[in-house]
Amino acid sequence: MIALLRRDLAIAVRAGGGFGLGLAFFLVVVVLVPFGVGPDTATLTRIAPGILWIGALLACLLSLDRLFALDFEDGSLDLLATAPIPLEAVVGVKAVAHWLTTGLPLTLMAPVLGVMLNLPGQGFVWLVISLALGTPALSVIGAFGAALTVGLRRGGLLLSLLVLPLYVPTLIFGAEAARRGAEGMAVNTPLALMAGISFACCALMPFAAAAALRVNLR
Amino acid sequence: MLSVSNLAIARGGVPVLEGLSFALNAGEALVLRGPNGIGKTTLLRTLAGLQPPLAGEVHVGEDVLAYAGHADGVKPTLSVTENLDFWARIFGRSEIAPAIAAFDLEGLTSRAAQNLSAGQKRRLGLARMMVTGRPVWMFDEPTVSLDAASVALFASAVRTHLAGGGAAVMATHIDLGLTEARVLDLGPYRAAAGVGAAEFDSDEAFL
Amino acid sequence: MIPDLGKYAAEVASAYAVSLVMIAGLVWFSLRQSAKVRAELRRIEAKREQKNG
Amino acid sequence: MQDDPAALKYSRMKSLWEYANPKKFMQVSGAMLPWAAGLSALCLVVGLIWGFFFTPDDYRQGSTVKIIYLHVPAALMAINAWLMMLVTSLIWLVRRHHVSALAARAAAPVGLVMTVIALVTGAIWGQPMWGTWWAWDPRLTSFLILALFYLGYMALWEAVENADTAADLTSVLCLVGSVFALLSRYAVLFWNQGLHQGASLSLDKEENVADVFYHPLLVSIAGFVLLFFALVLLRTRTEIRKRRLQALMNRERMG
Numbered sequence: 001m002i003a004l005l006r007r008d009l010a011i012a013v014r015a016g017g018g019f020g021l022g023l024a025f026f027l028v029v030v031v032l033v034p035f036g037v038g039p040d041t042a043t044l045t046r047i048a049p050g051i052l053w054i055g056a057l058l059a060c061l062l063s064l065d066r067l068f069a070l071d072f073e074d075g076s077l078d079l080l081a082t083a084p085i086p087l088e089a090v091v092g093v094k095a096v097a098h099w100l101t102t103g104l105p106l107t108l109m110a111p112v113l114g115v116m117l118n119l120p121g122q123g124f125v126w127l128v129i130s131l132a133l134g135t136p137a138l139s140v141i142g143a144f145g146a147a148l149t150v151g152l153r154r155g156g157l158l159l160s161l162l163v164l165p166l167y168v169p170t171l172i173f174g175a176e177a178a179r180r181g182a183e184g185m186a187v188n189t190p191l192a193l194m195a196g197i198s199f200a201c202c203a204l205m206p207f208a209a210a211a212a213l214r215v216n217l218r
Numbered sequence: 219m220l221s222v223s224n225l226a227i228a229r230g231g232v233p234v235l236e237g238l239s240f241a242l243n244a245g246e247a248l249v250l251r252g253p254n255g256i257g258k259t260t261l262l263r264t265l266a267g268l269q270p271p272l273a274g275e276v277h278v279g280e281d282v283l284a285y286a287g288h289a290d291g292v293k294p295t296l297s298v299t300e301n302l303d304f305w306a307r308i309f310g311r312s313e314i315a316p317a318i319a320a321f322d323l324e325g326l327t328s329r330a331a332q333n334l335s336a337g338q339k340r341r342l343g344l345a346r347m348m349v350t351g352r353p354v355w356m357f358d359e360p361t362v363s364l365d366a367a368s369v370a371l372f373a374s375a376v377r378t379h380l381a382g383g384g385a386a387v388m389a390t391h392i393d394l395g396l397t398e399a400r401v402l403d404l405g406p407y408r409a410a411a412g413v414g415a416a417e418f419d420s421d422e423a424f425l
Numbered sequence: 426m427i428p429d430l431g432k433y434a435a436e437v438a439s440a441y442a443v444s445l446v447m448i449a450g451l452v453w454f455s456l457r458q459s460a461k462v463r464a465e466l467r468r469i470e471a472k473r474e475q476k477n478g
Numbered sequence: 479m480q481d482d483p484a485a486l487k488y489s490r491m492k493s494l495w496e497y498a499n500p501k502k503f504m505q506v507s508g509a510m511l512p513w514a515a516g517l518s519a520l521c522l523v524v525g526l527i528w529g530f531f532f533t534p535d536d537y538r539q540g541s542t543v544k545i546i547y548l549h550v551p552a553a554l555m556a557i558n559a560w561l562m563m564l565v566t567s568l569i570w571l572v573r574r575h576h577v578s579a580l581a582a583r584a585a586a587p588v589g590l591v592m593t594v595i596a597l598v599t600g601a602i603w604g605q606p607m608w609g610t611w612w613a614w615d616p617r618l619t620s621f622l623i624l625a626l627f628y629l630g631y632m633a634l635w636e637a638v639e640n641a642d643t644a645a646d647l648t649s650v651l652c653l654v655g656s657v658f659a660l661l662s663r664y665a666v667l668f669w670n671q672g673l674h675q676g677a678s679l680s681l682d683k684e685e686n687v688a689d690v691f692y693h694p695l696l697v698s699i700a701g702f703v704l705l706f707f708a709l710v711l712l713r714t715r716t717e718i719r720k721r722r723l724q725a726l727m728n729r730e731r732m733g
Contacts, residue, residue, distance in 0.1 A: 003307030007296070014295040075289025079346075082266050082285045083308045144654065148647050152637050161633055162651065165626040166658045169665040176669060190668070197661065208654050215646040218269040230640055232728045433542045433606055440602040441530065444548045444595045448705070451591045455709055459716045466719050469726050 001085060001093050008097035011070075018063055022102045023109055026059040030113040041118045048117035049127060049178035055113070056106045056131055057138060057167055063102055064142040064163065065149070065156040067094055068213065072150045081217055087210040095136075095143040095206070103135030119182055126181020130191060134174035137198040140205045141166050147209040151216045169197055219244055219282060219385050220265070220354055225274035226409065229260045233272060233409035240402060242354070242385050247376060247396055250389040252404035258389035259288070261404070262358050265387065284309075284352035288359060290343025294332030298323055298342055301331055306349040317348035320375045322368075336363040344372055348379075355379060357388035369394060500718050503577045507711045514711060518704030525698030533690055545603045547695060551702035553596035556624060559589030559706060563631075564656050567649035577718065579645035582652065583635050584713030588706055590628040597621050616666045623662045627655045641721060 012019045033051050037043055071077040080090050110131055111124050119127065145163035149155035173194035180187045219242055226236035234257035242248055250258050264271050265278070266285040292301050302314040318324055321341040331339060340363050347355050355376070361369050373394045376386050380398070529547035536543035563582040570579035600618055601611045612618070634651055638644035 003304055007293070007300075007304045010300070011293055011295055073289070074291055074293070075287050076291040076293070078263075078266075078268060078285065078287050078289075079291045079305070080308070081268060082283060084281055084310060085308060148634065148651060149637070154637065158630075158633055158637050161626075162630040165623055165630060165662070166655070168623055169658065169661040172662075172665040172669045193665075193668070205654075208650055212647055212650050215643055215650075218643065230728075231642060231725070433540050436602050436606055437530075437541050437544050440545045440548060440599045441526075443598050443602070444552070447591055447595055447598075451588065451709065455712050455716070459712055459719075462716050462719045462723065466723050466726075469723060469730075473726065473730075 001089055004080075004085070004090065004093045005097055008094060009100060012097065012101040018066065019101050022059040022063050023105055025062050026055045026106055026109060027113065029055040029058060030117065033117070045118045045120060045182075048114060048119040049123060049182050050175045051117060052110050052113060052119075052127060053131070053134075053171060053175040053178060056103075056110065056135065057171060059106055060102050060135065060138045060142060061160060061163060063098065064146050065159050067098055067143055067146040068150040069146070069155065072216075077150075077213070078217060081214070087213055088206045091143055091147065091206040091209040091213065092140075092202075095140045095202075095209075098143065099136050099139040103131075103139050107131040107135055120184075122184050123178065123182030126187050126191075127178045130174045130177040130181070130187075130194065133191070133195050133198055134170050137170045137194075137201040138167060140201050140209075141170070144205050144209040144212065147212040147216065150213065170194060170201075173197065219278070220387070221277045222265070223275050223277070225261075225264070225276065226272040227257060227260050227264045227269075228272050229257060234260060235404060235407045236273070236409040238274070238404075238407045242387065244353070244383045244385055245380050247380055247386045247388070247399035249394075249396070249399045249401045250387065250404060251391075251401055256404050256408060258404065259358050262287075262356050262387065262389060266356060278354070282352060283354045283356060284347050284350040285356045286343060286347055286358065286360065288362075290339055291346065292331045292339055292342055295330060297328050297330050298334070299327045301342060302345060302349055305346045309350045309352070311349060311351050314349050317345040320348060320378070321345040321371055337365060337368055340364055341368055341371070344375070348375065353384045355384065355386040355388075357386065357390070359390060360388055361390055361392055361394070499575075500577055500722075504715065504718065507715055511708060511711050511715070514704055514708035518701055518708050521697055521701030521704055523701075525694050525696075525701045528694040529691075529698055533694060536691075539607060542603055542606055543691065545599050546691065547698040549596060549599040549603060550695060551699045552592045552599065553621070554699060555702050555706050556589055556593040556596050556621065558703075559585050559592060560624065560627070560652075560656070560659070562710075563589070563652050567652040570645055571649050571653075576645075576721065577714065579649065580717035580721065581710060581714045582648070583645075584717050585706075585710050586628055586632050586635070588709045588713070590625060590632065592702075592706070593621055593625045593628060597625065614670055616663075616670055619666045619670070620659075620663045623666070624659060627659055631655065641724065 030051060033047075034044060037047070068077060071080065081087055107128055110127055111119075114124055114127055142159075142163055145159045145166070148162060149159045152158060173190045177187045177190040177194060180190065221241035223239045225238040227234060227238075234255075238261070240248070250261065252258055260269070262285065263269050265276055266283055267276075267278075268285075291305075293304075296304070298318070299314070302317060303312075306312055306314050318327060321344060323338070323341060323345060326334065326338060331342065334342065340360075344357075344360055347357075360372060364372065369392070373396055376388075376394070376396060379386065526547055530544055533544065535541045563585050566578045566582040566585070569575060570582065597618065600621070604613060604615075604618075605611050631648055631651060634648050635644050638647055
């Protein structure tokens with residue numbers, strides 16, 4: 001399993017792996033927002049947590065369709081399914097690799113972009129904490145969507161349609177926690193609820209995703 | 219090591235083979251023959267447990283089979299050593315030198331797989347079977363894009379494996395020079411269209 | 426015949442109109458699809474009968 | 479053997495599952511369809527005409543209260559259609575009855591239309607009451623999310639070529655989607671407390687809706703339930719025929 005994680009990370013960071021593409025997309029989305037809503041700093045301060053969360057979510061979505069598709073196309077997925085590692089673990093490891101190459105960098109980059117959106121000082125800590133707790137859920141829910149659409153020709157578009165409604169609870173609680181943090185309110189409730197969703201997803205979604213993968217490999 | 223009784227399989231919901239029974243013992247090789255579309259790939263995938271049979275049973279132990287499909291499962295950005303090392307670790311092993319030697323990949327170990335020729339890439343995919351440590355090898359058209367010398371390499375690797383108590387099932391059209399291999403012609407097991415096919419599942423009869 | 430709907434006449438009437446149109450559309454679509462598939466099936470089965478019989 | 483209670487029970491159970499056999503289903507549904515269609519038309523006509531022409535205006539909401547005869551039944555069916563899909567998906571995953579999977583597929587577009595009706599009538603009703611067409615009210619938002627789930631479910635059915643694979647994948651999606659739809663419902667409640675009035679229908683109906691409005695509403699709900707039932711029967715029959723057609727064409731190509 002460590003070998004799988006190391007391989008996925010190696011593939012992601014090497015040339016053509018698409019690492020950094022999500023980060024660039026995140027940057028572009030956040031930079032575009034002030035052009036759309038105007039440069040008024042008070043407005044930007046108010047919407048900054050939400051924009052950063054939505055930007056992170058979309059950036060995460062961008063790389064999802066490659067999660068299993070590449071391994072499916074070159075036959076690796078067949079071989080992994082016949083390997084001694086359970087498919088659930090394969091899904092889990094791949095989701096972890098996805099998080100390490102997308103969710104984690106996005107979380108670390110968010111404060112920098114927060115400065116550009118004039119996020120109040122007290123909000124930075126909670127923004128980072130909410131993203132750190134929420135992005136694993138985004139990765140593992142996305143892995144489920146990717147597993148459903150792995151063999152399909154127009155999978156990418158369908159993947160977004162399937163995954164976005166599943167992201168709603170995480171987005172609501174995550175953005176709410178970040179917003180309350182920025183406004184100096186108590187963040188306990190939304191943060192706890194989001195952490196709960198995140199843990200439950202990480203525990204259960206690999207099973208659903210593995211079931212979908214098995215069906216798709218048939 | 220592997221036995222099949224009264225197996226029926228379907229591709230895309232259409233039955234292709236039925237009434238298939240055979241057994242494979244240690245040291246034996248089985249070559250599957252038959253025209254395109256008869257269901258060789260489907261049979262291999264069923265044996266590998268990737269898809270359920272329509273009827274009948276496949277008896278095979280845990281962690282016995284290793285499967286090599288049409289695609290090599292080779293990652294283009296990783297080197298030959300990295301690719302083999304990865305699969306060895308997935309199967310809980312670490313020894314890759316014999317596989318590199320058997321398929322004449324010594325000069326290519328540090329080259330990225332995307333810079334290999336089609337035949338070299340194929341050899342890498344076949345070498346992968348050696349690092350799995352599994353006793354029963356299954357190949358789907360292993361000799362595609364291999365030249366005569368490489369085919370001989372492959373045949374000798376299989377022969378060594380058989381001599382060591384292993385077994386192999388392969389779907390192939392060309393003669394590998396494996397004289398000891400049994401040939402199984404799938405023609406007689408072709409599922410009859412219409413009759414018989416409807417009975418396997420009352421739901422499938424529809425109306 | 427039409428009851429006095431007061432100042433909200435437009436809202437109420439449009440709600441009924443939109444809903445009825447959508448239901449009618451769904452029913453029409455389902456019926457048409459049913460008829461199409463039924464005809465197609467009949468055609469194929471007739472062809473099979475001919476070939477077999 | 480017949481006296482053995484277990485065997486008797488088994489034979490009864492078997493007789494229940496017999497309706498999941500496509501042939502049996504076609505016979506029974508064919509006989510039931512005209513009745514279901516006729517009854518639903520009757521109930522809808524009576525309920526909606528009663529509601530539209532012969533109910534008084536509400537003292538607060540004026541004549542907009544008449545929208546309730548569309549809004550509430552549609553909303554009810556939007557949720558129940560998803561529940562029915564959840565149950566049939568489970569049956570497919572556990573017992574592999576094709577009819578069950580096809581019924582789930584047949585119900586999805588009906589559920590989507592019901593959801594859209596509930597949303598549109600809600601918006602039309604909300605305009606004079608709340609002063610805006612669309613409010614990010616928890617209930618409206620939940621229905622919007624539900625509509626997205628229906629869309630995704632239907633798109634997945636369309637996208638997968640092999641029918642059994644599609645049935646498996648959509649069933650898994652339906653299960654996971656149900657959990658997330660419920661989660662979203664609570665998340666949305668947390669996010670915005672909303673303008674919407676409480677559920678119009680509950681056991682202590684006296685508190686919510688007066689009898690004058692309540693009786694035609696019940697008829698209208700019965701009409702929507704029957705309409706849903708009839709449409710699902712009709713569409714399931716179509717889906718079964720499509721599968722049969724596919725099987726015949728496959729066999730043609732083989733032989």
